[in-house]
Amino acid sequence: MAEPGRSCPRHYRYSPPVFARPADIKAQSLYVVGGLYGNPFALETVLDLARREDAMLVFNGDFNWFDADPAGFRAINETVLQRAALRGNVETELAGEDAGAGCGCGYPEWVGDAEVERSNRILERLRETARGHTDLRARLGDLPMHLVAEVGGLRVGIVHGDAESLAGWQFSQEALREHPERARELLAGSGVDVFACTHTCLPVMQDFATPRGTALIVNNGAAGMPNFRDTHFGLATRIASTPSAQALYGVRLGAAVVEAVPVRYDYEAWMARFDRVWPAGSAAALSYRKRIASGPGYAVEQAVRTGAFSRAA
Numbered sequence: 175m176a177e178p179g180r181s182c183p184r185h186y187r188y189s190p191p192v193f194a195r196p197a198d199i200k201a202q203s204l205y206v207v208g209g210l211y212g213n214p215f216a217l218e219t220v221l222d223l224a225r226r227e228d229a230m231l232v233f234n235g236d237f238n239w240f241d242a243d244p245a246g247f248r249a250i251n252e253t254v255l256q257r258a259a260l261r262g263n264v265e266t267e268l269a270g271e272d273a274g275a276g277c278g279c280g281y282p283e284w285v286g287d288a289e290v291e292r293s294n295r296i297l298e299r300l301r302e303t304a305r306g307h308t309d310l311r312a313r314l315g316d317l318p319m320h321l322v323a324e325v326g327g328l329r330v331g332i333v334h335g336d337a338e339s340l341a342g343w344q345f346s347q348e349a350l351r352e353h354p355e356r357a358r359e360l361l362a363g364s365g366v367d368v369f370a371c372t373h374t375c376l377p378v379m380q381d382f383a384t385p386r387g388t389a390l391i392v393n394n395g396a397a398g399m400p401n402f403r404d405t406h407f408g409l410a411t412r413i414a415s416t417p418s419a420q421a422l423y424g425v426r427l428g429a430a431v432v433e434a435v436p437v438r439y440d441y442e443a444w445m446a447r448f449d450r451v452w453p454a455g456s457a458a459a460l461s462y463r464k465r466i467a468s469g470p471g472y473a474v475e476q477a478v479r480t481g482a483f484s485r486a487a
C-alpha cells in the first residue's frame with residue numbers, strides 16, 4: 175500500500191474512451207477554472223470575467239483547500255455548486271472518510287515527503303470543517319469526475335488530473351516534458367481535441383500531432399494562486415470562438431482559440447484572509463505562503479509549448 179497522499183485510489187480511475195461520447199455541454203465561450211483553492215477573491219474575479227461575455231464556467235476541481243474557516247467553506251461551495259463543476263481529489267476526499275488516501279493528491283516522487291505530509295494535515299483540518307456542512311459534503315461527493323464540452327467545433331475533455339485518473343499527473347508540465355508520447359497516446363485514445371486540466375500546480379499549454387490533427391493539453395495551474403515568478407494572479411483556461419484581449423498566451427485551433435487568462439484577484443485581501451485562517455507555522459503556511467506571496471519559480475516561457483501567440487512579458 176502506498177502511504178497517504180502518494181496513492182491514487184482505485185475509484186479515481188476511468189479510461190480514455192469514456193470521452194468518446196456526445197458533449198455534456200455546449201458553449202460559445204467557456205472558462206475552465208481549476209484549483210481555486212478556496213480563494214473567494216479569485217472566485218469573484220472569474221464570475222466577473224464570465225459575466226462580461228456571457229461565458230459558461232466549469233470548475234474542474236480543488237475549489238476547496240485553504241477555506242478551512244466554516245463561513246468561507248460554505249460561501250465558496252454554495253457559489254461554485256450553482257455552476258458546472260467536477261470534483262477534484264480535495265472534494266472527493268472531503269466527501270468521504272478514507273483516512274488512508276490522505277489528500278488524494280497521488281503525489282509523484284519529485285514532491286518531497288514533508289510537503290505530502292503537510293497536505294494530508296490540510297485535508298484533515300478541511301474535512302473537520304466539512305463535517306459541519308453535511309448538505310454540501312453530499313453534493314461534493316455527487317459531482318462527476320469528467321465532462322465533455324463542445325466549443326467552436328472543438329471537442330474538449332474537462333478533467334481534474336489526466337485522461338485516466340482524477341488525480342493523475344500525466345498532464346503535469348514535468349510529465350509532458352519527459353513523456354510527451356504518453357500524452358499523445360491519451361489524446362488519440364480519447365477522441366478529444368483538447369484536454370483542459372489542472373491538479374499539478376503549474377500551468378502548461380502543449381500541442382501534439384495526432385492522426386486527427388493538432389491536439390492540445392492545457393493545464394491552468396491554479397486559478398486561486400500565482401503561477402509564475404513574482405506575479406500575484408491566478409490563471410483560468412478560456413476556450414471560445416473569438417480571442418480575449420486579456421489572454422496571457424493562447425493558440426488557435428480550428429475555429430476556436432484556447433487561452434490562458436489571468437485571474438487578477440484582490441491580492442492584499444487574499445493574503446490577509448490566508449494569514450488569518452493559516453497562521454505562521456501552520457501546514458498551509460509552510461507549504462504555500464511563499465508561493466501565494468510571490469509566485470513559484472516558473473516562467474511563462476516554460477509554460478508555452480506551442481506555436482502559440484504570447485503576450486508574456
Ligand SMILES: [Fe+2]
Binds near residue numbers: 236263264279334374
Ligand atoms: Fe488536485
